[in-house]
Amino acid sequence: MKWDALEEEPCSLSRTVAVVGDRWTLLILRECFLRVRRFEAFQSSLQITRHLLSERLKKLVRLGILRRVPYCEAPKRYEYILTQKGLDLYPVIMAMVHWGDIHMGDERGRPLLHEHKNCGKLFNPVMVCSECGEVLHAKQVHVHAGPGRRGADAA
Incomplete structure (x- = not known):
């Protein structure tokens, strides 16, 4: 697997890493x-x-994750706004934040707390089953080949 060809792999994680797989992004x-x-x-x-x-920023705009919107004409200046495609990365970012809070924190505690505007409570992000609503754990998930998978024996 070549780093510069990840977006062509028949693997959703590889394709995602091709987009957001560097620290600056x-x-x-x-x-x-x-x-x-x-x-x-x-x-x-x-x-x-x-x-x-x-x-x-150019890459994120080209991939449709951000859109570039002018906010000043003289000189021409732009803002970068998350598109729906970009907003859909929120659970990914929150999962990484939560992992960092648990495994990379120190005695001072979490650097940022997240509050749900609807209920006003601080929360921890969790992944739940879209069908039954139960919290998901890695050992409780089975993976099956999907229609986009190349070859029956691919990993």
């Missing part, structure tokens, strides 16, 4: 979910070079 997405929208704000928050930030 994940951190840019984190900032997007924290309501950062402007180039200078991304750069200031992440301490990333302009060139690298520009490359990652």
Whole structure:
């Protein structure tokens, strides 16, 4: 499997890693979910070079995860807004945040707390079965070949 051909693999995880599989892209997405929208704000928050930030933002726009919207005409400046495709990455980001809170935290506790606006309660993100609503655990899931899988013996 070649790194630059991951998007062509018949594996949803490989295709996703081709999009968000580098640290800067994940951190840019984190900032997007924290309501950062402007180039200078991304750069200031992440301490990333302009060139690298520009490359990652262009890729996210090209892939339809962000859309570039002008907010100033003179000079021309843009905001980067999550599309529905980008918003659909929220559970992925939250799962990584939760894992980091549990396994990478220190004695000070979680750096950010998440509150559900509808009920006003702080929460931990959990994955549930879309059919029965029960919390999912890795040892309780069986995987079967789907229609998009190439070859019956592929892993």
